[in-house]
Amino acid sequence: MESEFAIVGGGILGISIAWGLQRIGRDVMVIDEGDFAFRASRGNFGLVWVQGKGDGLPDYTRWTLRSASLWPDFADELEDTTGIKLELSQPGGIDFCLSNDEAENAVARLSGIRDSLSIDYPFEYIENTELRKLTPEIGPDVVGGTYCPKDGHVNPLYLLRALYTDFQSRGGRVVNGVSVDKIKQENSGFRLSGGVEMFAQKVVLCAGLGNRKLGEMVGLNVPVEPNRGQIMICERVIPFMRYPSVQIRQVGEGAVQIGDSKENVGFDDRTSPEVISRIARRAIKIYPLLSHLRTIRTWAALRVMSPDGFPIYQQSDAHPGAYVVTCHSGITLAAIHALVLTRWIGGEDQPKNLESFSGKRFSI
Amino acid sequence: MASVFRFSRSINRDTRLVSIQFENQVIEAREGETIAAALLANGIDFTRKTPVNGQARAPFCMVGTCFECLMEVDQIPNLQACMIEVQEGMVVGRMYGPRNPDDDT
Amino acid sequence: MVGCTAQEILTMTHKSPLVIIGAGPAGLAAADVAGRLGIDTIVLDDQKSAGGQIYRGLSDIGDNLLKVLGPEYKSGRELVSGLEHASVTWKPQATVWQITEDGTVYYSDPTGSSYLQSEQVILATGALERPMPFPGWTLPGVMTAGGIQIALKTAGLTPEGEFVLVGSGPLLLLLTRQVLNAGGKITALIETTPRQNSFRALKYFPGMLKSRELLRSGIQLTGVIRKHGIPHYRHASSLTAVGKEKVEGLQFRSGGRMHELGCSVLGIHIGVVPNIQISRHLNLSHDWQPVQHCWYPRTGPCGETELSWLRIAGDGRGIFGAKAAELQGTLAAWSAIVSLDKTDQSGAKEMIQITKEKLLPLSSARPFIDCLYAPSQEFLTPADETIVCRCEEVSAGDIRSYVDLGCTGPNQTKSFGRPGMGPCQGRYCGLVVSELIADQRQVPVSEVGYYRIRPPIKPVTLAELASLHKQGM
Ligand SMILES: Cc1cc2nc3c(=O)[nH]c(=O)nc-3n(C[C@H](O)[C@H](O)[C@H](O)COP(=O)(O)OP(=O)(O)OC[C@H]3O[C@@H](n4cnc5c(N)ncnc54)[C@H](O)[C@@H]3O)c2cc1C
Ligand code: FES
Numbered sequence: 035m036e037s038e039f040a041i042v043g044g045g046i047l048g049i050s051i052a053w054g055l056q057r058i059g060r061d062v063m064v065i066d067e068g069d070f071a072f073r074a075s076r077g078n079f080g081l082v083w084v085q086g087k088g089d090g091l092p093d094y095t096r097w098t099l100r101s102a103s104l105w106p107d108f109a110d111e112l113e114d115t116t117g118i119k120l121e122l123s124q125p126g127g128i129d130f131c132l133s134n135d136e137a138e139n140a141v142a143r144l145s146g147i148r149d150s151l152s153i154d155y156p157f158e159y160i161e162n163t164e165l166r167k168l169t170p171e172i173g174p175d176v177v178g179g180t181y182c183p184k185d186g187h188v189n190p191l192y193l194l195r196a197l198y199t200d201f202q203s204r205g206g207r208v209v210n211g212v213s214v215d216k217i218k219q220e221n222s223g224f225r226l227s228g229g230v231e232m233f234a235q236k237v238v239l240c241a242g243l244g245n246r247k248l249g250e251m252v253g254l255n256v257p258v259e260p261n262r263g264q265i266m267i268c269e270r271v272i273p274f275m276r277y278p279s280v281q282i283r284q285v286g287e288g289a290v291q292i293g294d295s296k297e298n299v300g301f302d303d304r305t306s307p308e309v310i311s312r313i314a315r316r317a318i319k320i321y322p323l324l325s326h327l328r329t330i331r332t333w334a335a336l337r338v339m340s341p342d343g344f345p346i347y348q349q350s351d352a353h354p355g356a357y358v359v360t361c362h363s364g365i366t367l368a369a370i371h372a373l374v375l376t377r378w379i380g381g382e383d384q385p386k387n388l389e390s391f392s393g394k395r396f397s398i
Numbered sequence: 399m400a401s402v403f404r405f406s407r408s409i410n411r412d413t414r415l416v417s418i419q420f421e422n423q424v425i426e427a428r429e430g431e432t433i434a435a436a437l438l439a440n441g442i443d444f445t446r447k448t449p450v451n452g453q454a455r456a457p458f459c460m461v462g463t464c465f466e467c468l469m470e471v472d473q474i475p476n477l478q479a480c481m482i483e484v485q486e487g488m489v490v491g492r493m494y495g496p497r498n499p500d501d502d503t
Numbered sequence: 504m505v506g507c508t509a510q511e512i513l514t515m516t517h518k519s520p521l522v523i524i525g526a527g528p529a530g531l532a533a534a535d536v537a538g539r540l541g542i543d544t545i546v547l548d549d550q551k552s553a554g555g556q557i558y559r560g561l562s563d564i565g566d567n568l569l570k571v572l573g574p575e576y577k578s579g580r581e582l583v584s585g586l587e588h589a590s591v592t593w594k595p596q597a598t599v600w601q602i603t604e605d606g607t608v609y610y611s612d613p614t615g616s617s618y619l620q621s622e623q624v625i626l627a628t629g630a631l632e633r634p635m636p637f638p639g640w641t642l643p644g645v646m647t648a649g650g651i652q653i654a655l656k657t658a659g660l661t662p663e664g665e666f667v668l669v670g671s672g673p674l675l676l677l678l679t680r681q682v683l684n685a686g687g688k689i690t691a692l693i694e695t696t697p698r699q700n701s702f703r704a705l706k707y708f709p710g711m712l713k714s715r716e717l718l719r720s721g722i723q724l725t726g727v728i729r730k731h732g733i734p735h736y737r738h739a740s741s742l743t744a745v746g747k748e749k750v751e752g753l754q755f756r757s758g759g760r761m762h763e764l765g766c767s768v769l770g771i772h773i774g775v776v777p778n779i780q781i782s783r784h785l786n787l788s789h790d791w792q793p794v795q796h797c798w799y800p801r802t803g804p805c806g807e808t809e810l811s812w813l814r815i816a817g818d819g820r821g822i823f824g825a826k827a828a829e830l831q832g833t834l835a836a837w838s839a840i841v842s843l844d845k846t847d848q849s850g851a852k853e854m855i856q857i858t859k860e861k862l863l864p865l866s867s868a869r870p871f872i873d874c875l876y877a878p879s880q881e882f883l884t885p886a887d888e889t890i891v892c893r894c895e896e897v898s899a900g901d902i903r904s905y906v907d908l909g910c911t912g913p914n915q916t917k918s919f920g921r922p923g924m925g926p927c928q929g930r931y932c933g934l935v936v937s938e939l940i941a942d943q944r945q946v947p948v949s950e951v952g953y954y955r956i957r958p959p960i961k962p963v964t965l966a967e968l969a970s971l972h973k974q975g976m
Binding site: 402403404405406407408409410411428430431432435436438439443444448450451453454455456457458459460461462463464465466468480481483 | 549550551556567568571596631632641642643644645646647649650651653654655657658659660661662663664685686687748749750767768893894895896925926927930931961
């Protein structure tokens with residue numbers, strides 16, 4: 035098998051990059067593992083989220099804001115070509131605070147981010163009584179919340195399906211059930227193997243947690259670690275929740291999704307009753323009416339985390355033509371990855387301040 | 399061509415008669431049987447309309463595994479009618495699509 | 504957020520050396536062994552009365568009903584008495600929704616959710632009816648044969664009007680007899696067993712001969728059907744249930760032409776398969792059975808699993824019938840008791856040996872039955888328009904299209920179109936989805952795998968989940 039670009043990893047990142055490259059006329063193949071692989075893309079929360087992103091790296095805040103504003107056109111295009119409704123909605127989002135401490139911390143963090151930027155960074159802190167006007171179902175334990183009008187959510191599974199559908203109808207190829215275990219540079223490109231042999235002039239590593247090992251093969255330092263998030267989903271209810279939040283959102287088909295923990299437990303994607311119980315308690319404090327809803331499923335997925343939590347985008351110096359693309363917020367950034375980052379990988383033009391995201395920041 | 403979807407009480411069980419309320423009618427049931435069984439005996443031909451496409455569904459497995467018999471029982475939505483025994487005065491209603499978030503105990 | 508460790512939470516839990524999940528023949532037999540030795544045991548079952556699928560509702564069975572069901576049901580009454588030992592605690596209406604790898608069993612009952620800590624657990628959760636998808640099987644009035652039988656056993660009900668039974672397998676024939684005994688009417692019996700199954704099964708017939716009882720009941724049944732003059736169609740295929748708001752008729756092909764029969768109740772059945780929700784959610788290994796077309800959890804001779812504290816007994820381990828389930832329950836109990844180290848070891852080991860010997864002849868008829876009643880292809884890989892996931896209304900054609908988009912297994916199709924994500928958690932689509940993917944990819948089902956089952960196994964309210972936390976504080 036041969037192509038101009040080989041994308042290793044068919045999660046949301048890999049397919050966003052693949053779709054974007056195919057769209058600007060490149061010849062692309064996506065290589066993905068089997069059915070049981072660790073997959074952040076298939077276990078994530080579905081937020082297109084701006085609030086709080088980029089604490090410590092203003093370029094990341096800008097990058098996130100830009101992706102959020104690209105989202106409506108990106109979704110329109112995919113919906114038009116595939117007929118799959120992505121359920122994108124960007125009404126703004128609320129981060130609920132259950133104590134004064136939580137509220138102070140949230141406000142301090144968001145103000146810090148705003149002060150570090152030259153551009154507009156909209157957010158406001160709203161106290162319980164006022165917040166109630168926006169979302170009347172909240173409980174008395176909610177002290178207040180930070181509201182950011184740029185936040186929103188999407189159905190991440192339909193996004194994945196739409197990207198796959200359109201990518202393939204544009205002639206993109208998907209090689210499934212193959213775990214790449216070797217990448218070697220040859221004169222005009224890279225030979226990839228993992229049961230089958232594949233060849234591509236350029237290779238983009240989008241293998242999530244697998245990037246660490248694959249990166250070494252092409253001279254890239256990708257120090258990503260797993261971070262477990264547990265999520266639960268409740269039965270369908272008539273739509274009532276107007277705003278998504280980091281912990282709770284009502285998805286398009288009416289189910290309420292509640293999450294998510296942040297745990298460093300290595301490669302363990304089981305759920306634990308203690309954590310689920312804690313998540314349930316917090317959710318009931320925010321929206322007391324949730325207590326009567328039935329949980330249909332709980333699950334856990336592993337986030338792909340770099341040491342500072344920010345993305346890594348880099349071309350290898352030792353092996354030009356080998357790229358790595360990895361980040362935690364693959365849903366939020368899907369639009370900018372597909373529409374902007376691929377222009378750099380495809381050799382058209384490079385976004386401003388891309389160096390901020392180089393993995394070299396970890397090698398000092 | 400076909401007649402109504404209903405079950406007959408072929409074997410007499412000597413348990414007490416109870417009345418339950420089903421969507422504005424009072425129906426007769428036998429103590430010890432489940433709501434689903436009582437509905438079958440009364441010719442109630444569906445228990446819910448699905449939240450996905452609004453299809454009518456009725457008891458299918460009778461052992462609590464298929465979730466087709468989800469009903470509102472004494473104001474609690476989405477309960478399995480095949481897993482709950484009838485009680486005098488119980489109020490039972492169909493589920494029409496997704497539940498309301500603030501219906502509760 | 505309030506932090507609180509697993510250990511703290513669990514200080515309030517009940518402890519019991521032995522927990523048995525499921526009060527059918529396997530669970531009851533196990534409880535009896537433990538009870539006789541005075542070992543503290545808790546038996547949980549999600550139903551209100553003990554007995555499992557076969558002996559459901561038999562503790563208070565009237566003589567009328569016993570006559571209808573058949574004399575073999577008497578033994579059910581004795582089995583249920585296994586719960587009467589002083590050291591055995593019986594918890595009806597208790598649904599286990601999660602077991603963690605330290606052996607903590609989470610369950611909910613009408614009072615809420617709780618958990619039990621145990622040293623040994625015996626899973627005896629039995630079988631489920633195999634999904635039998637064909638166009639129209641979601642219409643009201645289409646019910647599983649097992650469901651119709653439960654209505655008869657627990658409420659004395661039989662279908663009124665035109666009642667058609669379609670499918671294959673011993674339970675379908677048994678129900679036929681029981682409905683007739685109860686004075687019910689059957690409009691037609693339609694068997695879908697493919698013609699070639701009989702030839703394939705022939706070589707196992709000598710094994711079947713060893714099981715006189717089974718053979719006799721088979722012959723009797725044919726007589727009963729003939730005596731009642733019930734139209735009996737064989738080798739039927741191309742099923743469609745028709746009707747608008749409920750089932751009104753069944754179309755099918757048999758004897759070289761299409762038929763249509765009116766019906767108000769359609770009973771469907773093509774055998775049973777182990778209920779593997781719990782063993783799956785524990786991530787245990789399962790082996791694909793190519794003849795039976797289902798998964799068996801990987802177990803040792805006494806039902807041992809990869810977890811030292813967990814054994815599986817009965818139909819949940821493999822389909823061998825009620826009598827074998829009972830013996831397997833006995834075996835699992837003795838073997839668990841050996842691990843508990845609570846009794847004379849050599850005596851226990853002797854009991855294990857004796858039970859194993861009793862079990863042997865019971866499995867001899869199985870290859871014949873399995874081969875004869877192997878499901879016909881049209882229910883394994885149904886036509887495109889057939890709904891396979893009843894909860895999320897996903898069709899066979901949808902699944903095929905997800906494979907064409909690159910899905911290699913059921914966990915990927917789940918994320919493309921939600922099959923298996925509804926409240927039944929894949930119980931009625933899991934097998935079919937794996938078969939469809941395997942067929943579309945032209946690989947064995949064992950290579951495709953099964954859904955990753957996630958807790959809770961049965962839906963529980965958020966309040967219940969939250970309360971688990973509070974108890975420990
Ligand atoms: C709990 C949780 C909640 C989240 N919530 C949000 C959110 O609300 N909003 C948001 O924007 N983001 C969210 N995310 C993050 C988002 O899901 C991830 O950013 C994104 O999925 C990462 O994509 P990825 O492609 O790098 O990794 P993955 O999705 O994990 O995909 C990696 C793929 O590569 C394959 N692969 C790995 N190694 C190899 C190999 N050697 N050969 C071939 N294939 C290989 C894997 O099988 C896999 O399919 C969340 C993540 C988690 C875990
Ligand atoms: S009828 Fe299947 S769950 Fe009640």
